[in-house]
Amino acid sequence: MHVHRTDLVIEHRAKVMTALVVVCFTALFVRLWVLQIVRGPENYRRSLEYTTYDTPLPAPRGVFYDRHGRLLVGNRAGYAVVGRLDHLK
DSSP states (O other): OOOOHHHHHHHHHHHHHHHHHHHHHHHHHHHHHIIIIISHHHHHHHHHHHHOOOOOOOOSSOOEEOTTSOEEEOOOOOOOOOOOGGGOO
C-alpha cells in the first residue's frame, strides 16, 4: 500500500488540531476548577454583598380609624424584589 504525501499532511494536521482541542479544553477545565473550587467561597461572599441588601422605605400613610375607633387602614410589612440598573457593574 502506497501512502501519499497529502495523506501524511492531513494526518499531521489532524493530530495538531486534536492536540489544540485537548489543550483548550484542559485550560477551560482548569479555569473552571479555580473559579468554583479554589475561589468559590470568596466569590459566594462577594455575590451576597452585591446582590442582597435591605433598603427601608417609610410608609407613605399612617393608620386610619373610623369615628367609632375601628381600624380602617393599617400598615403591614410587604416584600418586593427591585432591580436597579445603576447598581450593576
